[in-house]
């Protein structure tokens with residue numbers, strides 16, 4: 058009998074895994090199960106051009122609608138995988154159906170960390186992960202409206218940029234000393250703080266949102282330093298949490314995501330994981346990494362698919378991500394943690410530079426900002442473990 062491979066989660070990683078299974082020659086049944094009522098889509102546009110109404114929904118799709126039938130992929134949208142029985146090699150679906158599998162890929166992604174202060178339940182307090190979330194924020198992006206962004210991470214800063222571009226008054230409240238500090242460190246984070254201030258964003262640092270006030274919907278946001286900001290909406294960008302509930306309840310090893318080896322195999326030999334939820338052994342770093350970025354969800358599935366088919370497979374790409382804010386685009390490669398030196402080559406004042414994070418003279422990571430075609434050289438430099 059033909060084998061059945063099931064993919065739980067129909068985001069970028071899930072859809073690319075279905076594609077890769079076919080590309081690797083798998084001829085059995087592929088069932089791709091997603092709880093959103095959508096064809097699989099990519100999320101980066103949701104805080105950028107799609108949010109601003111500058112790009113159509115279809116552009117974010119991983120594949121055109123016809124792709125799934127053409128490749129004989131059973132795509133079940135609006136359907137959650139509610140339980141995993143690893144011993145029986147079966148999953149239960151929200152439709153009540155039980156589905157047996159030969160191999161299972163977990164690609165359930167992550168969900169936004171929710172704002173949990175008094176008033177967070179008021180209308181106008183919004184989070185961003187899905188098309189529906191982006192549509193709800195877009196509806197509130199009216200010129201002259203006042204937005205408060207809680208959290209100066211990538212999503213918060215991209216939403217701040219989009220909201221300014223739509224003519225809103227924008228305040229960012231970030232607990233750290235500078236936006237993006239967790240990702241870039243203070244010095245490079247400051248460059249982004251300046252960029253936003255130059256575009257008229259009120260960037261407040263070292264301060265958290267303490268409560269939200271209003272009659273039924275947000276009217277004011279009170280910060281921990283006592284300042285009260287009149288607001289029409291609050292967007293919380295507080296980071297994401299991997300959706301590991303299925304794996305945990307099934308008894309798989311879970312620690313900051315689903316624990317995997319370098320082939321993306323979990324602690325159960327027939328279950329694999331890819332994308333935001335995979336905390337996978339990385340051969341270059343010699344430890345596990347969980348990467349919550351688009352490129353990881355794009356490329357890991359090919360490795361997982363090969364491993365699911367019993368072929369040699371190891372995921373060893375360097376972490377990569379990109380961000381676009383106003384007319385400033387950037388790419389980031391590597392891991393900067395533990396750096397002792399930041400070198401900026403180029404013109405940071407004009408947002409055209411490459412920044413290098415180094416430790417003992419060795420390049421750990423680099424970010425090219427409005428400078429292009431330097432990615433290969435940067436990767437070589439990091440991989441050579443030399444300057």
Ligand SMILES: Cc1cc2nc3c(=O)[nH]c(=O)nc-3n(C[C@H](O)[C@H](O)[C@H](O)COP(=O)(O)OP(=O)(O)OC[C@H]3O[C@@H](n4cnc5c(N)ncnc54)[C@H](O)[C@@H]3O)c2cc1C
Pocket residue numbers: 065066067068069070071090091092093099100101102103104136137138139164165166167185186187212300303331332333334348349350351352354377378379380381
């Ligand atoms: C607004 C936004 C902007 C971003 N911008 C960038 C960017 O500029 N650059 C960058 O590098 N990265 C960016 N990212 C991150 C990137 O989008 C993610 O890393 C990527 O989406 C991860 O893909 P995934 O398939 O692992 O997970 P997801 O995209 O989260 O997809 C998982 C899917 O599985 C579904 N699911 C979960 N549980 C179940 C279940 N039990 N049953 C069925 N289905 C389930 C979810 O609903 C979801 O549809 C952004 C993310 C967001 C939210």
